Amino acid sequence: MSQVFSPEPATSQPRLSAVIRSEGGGGRNFGRFYVVHMLGSVFPLTAGAILYGWRAMAVLMMALASTLFFTLVWQRIGRRGGSLHLPHAIWLAILMTMMLPPHLLVGRDIKDLLAGGTTWMIVPAACLLLVLMLWLTGGVGFSRVHPLLLTQLTLVLFFYPYFHPHLVLHRTRMLTGDLANVIHNDRITESIRAEPWIASRDEPPTDAIYIPRVASQQLIDYTQLRHGTNSGWISVEGLVRDAMPPLEDLVVGGHPGPIGASSAIAVIIGGLFLLYRGLIDYRIPLVAVIITFAAFLLLPVPAAIHETGAQWRPLVLARVDLATIVTFANYELMASPLLLMLFFLATSPSICPMGRKAKVVFAIALGLLTAAFQLYLSTSFGPYVALLLAGLLSPWLDETFRTRPLI
Amino acid sequence: MPLPPRLIIPARSPDPKPKPAGTVLQKGQSLLESPGGPSAPARSKIIGERIVSLTNGALAYSVALEIDAPDAESSLAAEQLTVSAADLPTMDLPGILDRLLHSGVWADRRGVPDLIGQLNRACKRPIDTIICNCIDHEPPLRPNTVFASHFGHIIFSAIGVLKKAMNAKTALFVLDQAVPPSLHEALSHFAKESGVQIALLPVRYPQADPTLLLYSLLARPLKPGFLPVEHGALVLDAAAALAVGNSLLFDQPMLHVPVAVRDRLRNESQYVLAAVGTPVRDLLDWLEINPDRSAVFCGDLLAQNLATADTVVGASELKIHTLPPSSDSPSTPCVRCGWCVDQCPMAVHPARLLEASQQEDKHMALSAGLEYCIECGICSYICPSQLPLASSIRKLKVM
Numbered sequence: 001m002s003q004v005f006s007p008e009p010a011t012s013q014p015r016l017s018a019v020i021r022s023e024g025g026g027g028r029n030f031g032r033f034y035v036v037h038m039l040g041s042v043f044p045l046t047a048g049a050i051l052y053g054w055r056a057m058a059v060l061m062m063a064l065a066s067t068l069f070f071t072l073v074w075q076r077i078g079r080r081g082g083s084l085h086l087p088h089a090i091w092l093a094i095l096m097t098m099m100l101p102p103h104l105l106v107g108r109d110i111k112d113l114l115a116g117g118t119t120w121m122i123v124p125a126a127c128l129l130l131v132l133m134l135w136l137t138g139g140v141g142f143s144r145v146h147p148l149l150l151t152q153l154t155l156v157l158f159f160y161p162y163f164h165p166h167l168v169l170h171r172t173r174m175l176t177g178d179l180a181n182v183i184h185n186d187r188i189t190e191s192i193r194a195e196p197w198i199a200s201r202d203e204p205p206t207d208a209i210y211i212p213r214v215a216s217q218q219l220i221d222y223t224q225l226r227h228g229t230n231s232g233w234i235s236v237e238g239l240v241r242d243a244m245p246p247l248e249d250l251v252v253g254g255h256p257g258p259i260g261a262s263s264a265i266a267v268i269i270g271g272l273f274l275l276y277r278g279l280i281d282y283r284i285p286l287v288a289v290i291i292t293f294a295a296f297l298l299l300p301v302p303a304a305i306h307e308t309g310a311q312w313r314p315l316v317l318a319r320v321d322l323a324t325i326v327t328f329a330n331y332e333l334m335a336s337p338l339l340l341m342l343f344f345l346a347t348s349p350s351i352c353p354m355g356r357k358a359k360v361v362f363a364i365a366l367g368l369l370t371a372a373f374q375l376y377l378s379t380s381f382g383p384y385v386a387l388l389l390a391g392l393l394s395p396w397l398d399e400t401f402r403t404r405p406l407i
Numbered sequence: 408m409p410l411p412p413r414l415i416i417p418a419r420s421p422d423p424k425p426k427p428a429g430t431v432l433q434k435g436q437s438l439l440e441s442p443g444g445p446s447a448p449a450r451s452k453i454i455g456e457r458i459v460s461l462t463n464g465a466l467a468y469s470v471a472l473e474i475d476a477p478d479a480e481s482s483l484a485a486e487q488l489t490v491s492a493a494d495l496p497t498m499d500l501p502g503i504l505d506r507l508l509h510s511g512v513w514a515d516r517r518g519v520p521d522l523i524g525q526l527n528r529a530c531k532r533p534i535d536t537i538i539c540n541c542i543d544h545e546p547p548l549r550p551n552t553v554f555a556s557h558f559g560h561i562i563f564s565a566i567g568v569l570k571k572a573m574n575a576k577t578a579l580f581v582l583d584q585a586v587p588p589s590l591h592e593a594l595s596h597f598a599k600e601s602g603v604q605i606a607l608l609p610v611r612y613p614q615a616d617p618t619l620l621l622y623s624l625l626a627r628p629l630k631p632g633f634l635p636v637e638h639g640a641l642v643l644d645a646a647a648a649l650a651v652g653n654s655l656l657f658d659q660p661m662l663h664v665p666v667a668v669r670d671r672l673r674n675e676s677q678y679v680l681a682a683v684g685t686p687v688r689d690l691l692d693w694l695e696i697n698p699d700r701s702a703v704f705c706g707d708l709l710a711q712n713l714a715t716a717d718t719v720v721g722a723s724e725l726k727i728h729t730l731p732p733s734s735d736s737p738s739t740p741c742v743r744c745g746w747c748v749d750q751c752p753m754a755v756h757p758a759r760l761l762e763a764s765q766q767e768d769k770h771m772a773l774s775a776g777l778e779y780c781i782e783c784g785i786c787s788y789i790c791p792s793q794l795p796l797a798s799s800i801r802k803l804k805v806m
Contacts, residue, residue, distance in 0.1 A: 030739070033791050142740070281749065354745030354758060405779035406754045407618065407628035 033279065034087040037344075040274040041094050044340065047266035048259035052102035053169050053207070055179045056259045059104055059123055060097045066127035067093035074131050083138050089131060092148050095344055096130055098260020099152055099337060099384075101165035106180045119162050126155055144395060146351050149388045156381050163380070165256040166211055170204045171197055177207030196246040197254020211245070214256050215335035216379035218243050223301055223375045225310050235304040236320055240327045247327065250334035261337040271343030280347035283356065284363045288342050289333070291367025292374075296329040299375055336374050341383040342366075351391045358394075358401040365397075366390040408679045408693050410474045415459050416445045416684035417467035417721040419513045419523060425470045428455050435660060438470045443509035448662040448682045450475040462687070462705035463516055463723035464712050472684070496655065500530050500572045503655060510654035511683075512661045513722045517706060518542075518551075518615050518644040520634055522651075522722075525643075528636040529573060536625060536640040537578040539566050539648050542608060542615040544583075545708060548676050550667035550726060552583070554645040556590050558652075559597045562645055565652030567601030569641065578603040579624060583610040613707065613752060613783035617642045631753075631781045646725050666720055668727045669708075670696050687718045687727060701729040709784035711797060739792045747786035747796060753779045757786035757796045764799035772803045780804075 048056045071089040075081045104119045130151045137143035137150070156163055169177040182189055184205035191209040213221075221227040222239050234243075249255035253263035261267060274280045302310035303318035311318070315325045333339070346352055346366060353362050369390055373382030416438060418425070423441045432438065432447040439445070451472040459469045498506070504526045507513075514522040518540045539562065541551040555562055563580070570578040580598060582591070584607035591605070598605050606624060608614060614623065620642065621629045627638040635642040643651070646665055653659040663680045668690070670677070681690050687705070691698045703714040706724035714727070747757035755776030763772035777800065786796040 029793060030791050142742070281745075349742040349744035352745070354743055354748045355756070356749065359745075402774075403748055403751075403754045403756055403776070405776045406752070407622055407630070407779065 030085070031087065034091045036277045036279050037091055037274065038094060040270040040277075040279070041098060041260065041344070043270035043273065044098055044260035044263065044266045045094070047253050047263035048098070048102065050174045051168055051253050051262050052179050052259060053173075053175060053177050055105045056102040059100060059102060059259060060094070062105075062120070062123045063093045063097045063100075063127055064090060066124040067131060070128050070131040071134075074135050077135070080135050080138060083142070084131070084134060089134060092130055092134065093127060095148055095260075096126060096151065098340060098344070099148075099258050100126070101163055101256075102179060102259050103165055103167050104162070106167065122155070122159055122162060126151060129154060142350065144350060144391050145388065146345060146348060146391060148345065149384050149391075152384055153381065153388065164214065164217065165258065166214060167208045168197070168211065168254060168256045168262075169208050170206075171200050171254065172203065173207040179208045181207035182210050196248035196252070198248060198252050200254075211256055213243075215245055215250060215331060216257075219332060219335055219374075220377075220379040222305070225302060225305055227305060233304060233306045236301070236315070236318070236328055237324050240324055240331065244331055247330060247334065250331070257335075258337055258340070261340040264334050264339055267339045267343060271339070274343065274347070280343065281352070281359055283359045284346050284352055284366070285339075285342040287360055287363035288346065288367040288370065289338075291364050292338065292371045293329050293333060295368050295371030296332050296375070297325060299371055301328075301375060332371075332374060332379070336379045336383055338370060338374070338383045341370075341387055345384075346387055346390075351387070351394065353394045353397040353401070355398060355401055355403045357403070358397040361401055362390060362394060362397050365393055408681050408685070408690065410449055410682050411685055411689035411693075412474055413454075413686070413689075414448070414451070414472045414474060414682055414684035415457055415469045415686065415717075415719045416472060417459060417461060417469045417719060418445055419467075419515075419722070421468040425456060426453055428453050431475075432472070435662075437511075438472075443511070445470070445511040445683065446660045446662065447472060448474075457717075459717050459719050460715050461721055461723040462712070462714065462718055462725070462727070464705075465515075465723065467721070469684070469719070496568060498568060498572050498655065500526065503569070503572050503651075504530065506658075507651060507654050510650075510658070510660040512650045512654050514643065514647040514650065515722055516644075516724045517613075517710075518617070519642060519647045520617055522643055522647050525634050525636045525641050528634055529641055532636065532639075534573045534636060534639055534641050535576045537566055537570050537573065537575050538620065538624065538635070538640055538642045539578070539580045539603075540615055540617070540620055540642055540644045541580060541582050542610050542620075544610050544612040544615055545669070545726075547674075548667050548669040548726060548728075550665065550678065551645040552586060552590070553667070553678050554649060554665050555580075555582075555594060558645070558649050559594050561652035561656065562648040563594075563597035563601040563603055564656055565648045566603050568655050569651070570602060573641065575641075579606045580604070581606045581608055581620065581624065584608060585610070612709065612785070613781060616752075616781045616783065618781050619752060630778060632778075661722075664720060664722070664725060666690065666725050666727065668694055668696070669729070670694070670701075671728060671730045672696070672701060681720045683721050685720045687714050687720060688716065690720060690727070691729065696729050698729070700732070702732045704728040704730065707783070709788050710782060711784050711787065738794050741792055741794060744791060746789045746791065750785050750789050752783060752785065753781055755779050757800065760803060761794060761796050761799045764803045767806065769803070769806060772806075777803055 067089050071084055075084045104122050133147035133150045137147045167179050188210050189204055189206045227234055245255050251264045275282050297316045298314045300312040300314050303313045304311050353359055369386035370383045373386045423439050425438050430453045432451050434449050435446050437444050437446045451474045454471045454473050457469045457471050458466050461467050541555050543549040543551050566578050580603050617635050618629045618631050621627045629638050650661045663682050666679050666681045668677045688698050705714050705727055706712045708728050759775035780800050784797045
């Protein structure tokens with residue numbers, strides 16, 4: 001009998017049967033690139049529609065219409081105008097909507113709502129800024145700085161108080177409720193729930209509920225020693241146990257946040273879809289999440305805050321039980337737009353390096369920067385600042401960590 | 408396939424010279440002044456010498472023939488004959504080489520880099536492994552599997568003879584691990600008879616490239632462009648083994664070659680025996696494929712080896728693809744997505760190679776892995792900007 005053996009193939013190329021779908025035509029092009037990205041964003045946007053109702057979708061529609069208009073205008077301006085592509089601009093407008101708070105068509109907060117807020121103007125202004133940034137940076141792949149990050153951070157700089165969402169629809173009114181319907185008998189329906197949103201059984205008098213201090217605010221207030229308590233001191237155990245919402249609200253949804261980043265599961269499904277379609281590299285989200293998680297444990301945070309000061313220690317060295325440490329890190333991961341940034345922004349062409357090793361190093365740097373900015377600067381916007389800086393490292397990483405040929 | 412009215416038979420080298428124009432040849436008579444080499448497949452007249460392009464894009468010195476008996480059908484001796492293990496002749500390598508040269512057997516394609524060159528080199532250095540590369544990585548088109556199922560006895564006998572002659576330790580017949588069990592069983596029988604091992608590989612394009620094949624099977628680092636014998640292995644494919652078997656076992660010259668044609672307009676695959684020197688245009692006409700209404704590519708589709716008007720079938724690529732002509736959409740600048748780098752089976756940096764090509768910077772090209780590129784074409788295929796990466800790399804290589 002002849003010997004039969006099955007050695008492993010040398011490489012991990014795509015199977016040709018899977019690659020040749022178009023019978024000899026191009027494998028991928030930018031049309032498909034944007035369409036698949038848009039399909040990936042359907043999952044977090046659907047979660048946004050469920051949690052925030054039609055007003056969130058109205059933000060999306062307004063952003064799309066404004067971007068379309070401004071792109072058509074700016075396409076005619078200068079030689080750079082020719083580099084503006086509608087599909088790219090539309091895709092970035094969708095991404096930007098995912099990063100915006102859902103209450104922009106409601107008002108800054110409840111006081112503004114009563115006064116008739118004009119925060120809706122932020123949406124077209126953001127779109128104008130986005131198209132301007134796109135025009136300046138030259139479109140996809142031409143700049144190491146993501147035009148959307150520049151837009152978002154500029155918006156935050158100017159409209160910081162308007163970018164903290166507090167409203168979410170009640171579970172029984174999801175999708176169909178109105179986010180502005182939050183006042184009953186001249187009183188705001190506030191909620192600091194102990195039970196997860198998904199399990200809530202009460203019948204609220206209004207469609208939406210108002211959460212005065214959201215998880216991201218609680219976390220940054222704690223690490224910036226601004227967390228006020230009645231007793232005058234707070235520990236990390238106290239923060240995790242008493243101040244934070246149920247973790248399920250951040251994982252599944254039900255806690256106010258940006259339109260596309262309120263449900264971690266939806267973001268992960270969208271990211272997995274992009275991975276499955278081969279559009280993004282798994283190394284960046286995977287390595288960055290692991291490194292960020294580890295950095296949350298290793299970077300010094302206040303183990304307890306007293307009236308006289310705080311005890312800054314890495315959590316793994318503080319006298320805190322393991323469950324609390326892991327829960328704190330989980331809150332940091334879920335309360336920020338980290339996952340959205342990793343799956344949808346950090347994997348963008350020209351932001352991340354091209355080589356495999358360089359991508360891993362980039363993800364490590366991004367993870368460390370994200371953890372640092374999240375802990376010490378802003379939980380809500382730290383990941384965007386981290387990506388802005390990490391993207392600048394890409395050319396150097398590509399040059400330093402070159403791919404080595406197989407043989 | 409019947410013989411076309413004209414054949415342009417490529418020769419491996421311009422020496423020795425062919426017989427003068429106007430010479431009438433009988434079937435099997437050599438085209439050259441000296442005996443041996445390519446021969447006429449039927450009664451025919453030499454009408455001149457040409458330079459034609461082969462199916463791998465290379466140019467070759469050729470002899471044009473006018474066929475007097477165009478209705479003669481192609482056939483291979485192997486179809487009618489059988490051979491048993493006891494019949495395997497014992498020959499030395501120089502003797503085999505002489506016989507093959509006399510029969511006009513040669514092959515030079517991606518799966519079999521310069522067969523005669525390999526055998527020549529094998530006379531001077533030890534060869535421990537013979538690899539018959541029967542991988543088909545384009546699922547609708549399986550020429551190696553089809554040839555192996557039809558001519559398995561000849562192919563395995565040829566490998567057995569070569570193994571004996573080279574005193575090789577191992578002879579491997581490499582197959583896609585997804586071949587039907589019945590075929591595997593049938594081939595196992597031949598393998599046992601001829602002392603050949605069957606190696607199953609999960610097939611991923613471009614696994615059949617000798618560089619990747621040697622790396623996968625033997626962990627030997629064969630640089631693209633070098634002969635596998637430099638690393639102690641002789642590589643041939645089913646069609647080459649068939650030609651060798653016909654020559655060594657039945658003393659048959661290489662008059663015909665099996666050709667696989669994939670018509671993507673009709674979504675059909677066809678396998679034909681075509682006379683060496685048949686213009687691709689005539690072959691497609693006979694298969695009722697209009698070459699003027701389709702783009703014709705030879706070899707692996709992703710390698711984008713476009714056939715020209717004078718391309719002829721011979722010892723080079725035996726796969727032909729016909730596609731609907733596509734309107735070339737313009738390329739857009741590189742966006743540094745890194746997909747080409749990510750998908751490159753040799754882990755070179757195609758985007759940097761393109762940049763080197765644009766700047767005509769050979770040093771940058773070498774640092775990006777130019778000499779390791781196997782020109783599989785995956786980078787061009789995968790590029791969302793539709794940049795001509797593979798063609799730029801080819802240009803760099805001839806710079």
